[in-house]
Amino acid sequence: MFCRYCGKKLKNDAVICTSCRRPVEPLTVAGVPVDSGRAWSFGMMAGLIAATLFLPPVGIVFGFLGLRNPARRTQGAVLMTVSVFMSLLMLAVMLGL
Numbered sequence: 796m797f798c799r800y801c802g803k804k805l806k807n808d809a810v811i812c813t814s815c816r817r818p819v820e821p822l823t824v825a826g827v828p829v830d831s832g833r834a835w836s837f838g839m840m841a842g843l844i845a846a847t848l849f850l851p852p853v854g855i856v857f858g859f860l861g862l863r864n865p866a867r868r869t870q871g872a873v874l875m876t877v878s879v880f881m882s883l884l885m886l887a888v889m890l891g892l
């Protein structure tokens with residue numbers, strides 16, 4: 796393996812670089828951020844999918860109810876517009892991926 800700081804070739808069991816004296820991190824440590832990043836993006840994807848399925852229909856329903864109430868017409872229109880826009884955006888993202 797090679798030193799990640801100076802690039803010098805090292806023994807596989809080296810702990811400290813013989814050239815720059817920096818600690819050599821084992822490959823497993825370098826792999827951990829990748830795994831946690833993967834888990835995080837999976838959770839984010841799951842949340843995004845849940846939001847895609849759950850939020851727009853709820854927003855459309857409440858927006859529709861708001862439109863029927865003259866006092867809340869503006870709020871309802873905004874909510875419905877945002878919800879429709881969101882669902883179209885999510886659909887575009889899902890189809891694009």
Ligand SMILES: [Zn+2]
Binds near residue numbers: 799800803814
């Ligand atoms: Zn080094």
